[in-house]
Amino acid sequence: MKEYSLGTSREQVFGMFPERSIKKLQLGESQLAGVRIGEQIFVFQAFCPHRGAPLVQGNINGLGEIICALHEYRFDLATGEVRAGSCGDLKVYQTRIESDGLKIVIS
Numbered sequence: 001m002k003e004y005s006l007g008t009s010r011e012q013v014f015g016m017f018p019e020r021s022i023k024k025l026q027l028g029e030s031q032l033a034g035v036r037i038g039e040q041i042f043v044f045q046a047f048c049p050h051r052g053a054p055l056v057q058g059n060i061n062g063l064g065e066i067i068c069a070l071h072e073y074r075f076d077l078a079t080g081e082v083r084a085g086s087c088g089d090l091k092v093y094q095t096r097i098e099s100d101g102l103k104i105v106i107s
């Protein structure tokens with residue numbers, strides 16, 4: 001398990017993640033993606049568990065789900081559970097925003 005830190009303050013983290021805009025993240029060897037909804041940041045695998053489409057091209061709906069752009073499968077951003085479609089769950093990572101930046105745990 002490894003913990004990564006991004007940014008140096010809450011404000012900087014919020015600036016790095018404009019609301020509902022999916023960002024590509026490279027943490028060590030891991031290609032991930034992240035999105036902020038309100039005060040929460042969700043980090044998940046960069047490519048769809050179905051056929052590997054880049055999830056940075058996906059959309060976020062009002063239910064806290066990401067919708068893959070290729071076949072419109074939906075995944076819960078908090079748990080990674082597949083909500084629509086037939087494939088494995090999305091791998092999601094634990095995050096927290098602290099006064100000195102965003103912490104992401106990669107296990």
Ligand code: FES
Nearest residue numbers: 048050051068071
């Ligand atoms: S590749 Fe994402 S739903 Fe098919």
